Amino acid sequence: MNAPLNHPLPLLELDVLRTFVAIAETGSFTAASNSVFRTPSAVSMQIKKLEDQLGRPVFVRDARSVTLTSDGEMLLTYARRLLALNREAVSKFVMPDISGVVRLGSPDDFGERVLPSVLKRFAQTHPAIAVDVVIDQSANLRKRMAARQLDITLMTCTEDLTHPGVEILLTEPIVWAGAKGGCAYMREPLPVSLWEEGCAWRAAAVKALGSLGRGYRIAYMSAHTAGQRAAILADLAIAPLPKSFIADDLVELGAKDGLPELGNYRIGMAVATDASAPVKAAADHIRAAFDMFNETGRF
Incomplete structure (x- = not known):
């Protein structure tokens, strides 16, 4: 819908565009509200205002997800450019000497x-x-x-x-991670994936298994998180990971599975x-x- 030539075009607010980009990147109004430090209802009001200004929807919403419309995808490109230009301009005045x-x-x-x-x-x-x-x-x-x-x-x-x-x-619990639906944790000796000596997660796992008297074997060793995840997802082993590392494709194992607590790191x-x-x-x-x-x- 084109604005009349004698009618001024609306000015998009950078704060609203920042919220729009946050939703597009997280796929969630709730997650975006955390990153822009606003309540979910305030975020919804910002997007309603944006869609009213543009005269068309920028998101398709359902019970589980939020996706961009074709107009939203076009706006995302412009929004990122406008926000980047704003940051560049402001930084020239606010922090001109920090380099x-x-x-x-x-x-x-x-x-x-x-x-x-x-x-x-x-x-x-x-x-x-x-x-x-x-x-x-x-x-x-x-x-x-x-x-x-x-x-x-x-x-x-x-x-x-x-x-x-x-x-x-940061202080965070270390937990045992296994594949969703996996059975590696039931094997004897217990197959574990560990880092090299000197890793805090390895030290906690070895100490806890020793205290429990649980036999184990190092079935996989990698200094990289991607390698550790590959071993877990293949159900070759379980591994000690920070609790925040447990994603949708992993499950947290514990006492109910015959495994000891690992403490914090x-x-x-x-x-x-x-x-x-x-x-x-x-x-x-x-x-x-x-x-x-x-x-x-x-x-």
């Missing part, structure tokens, strides 16, 4: 699951700061940090040890003592991301 390179270390699991979304948002708010990422085991990342090869590093920490100079960002962050302004900005951004996870369960 540089940040060397960031992360374990594989969080490098795969968390960093993409965290770094995407950081790039949007700090376009003049480049982040170079190193993925490695926590023990090696500590060594790189001590050698001043990194400015910031995330690392897994055992619950019963102190780590000087490390700020704890922690994610810590170390920052160089002589941190530059870009490094401090990146560290603050990571803290905020974990704060959001602690509140909403989502990064």
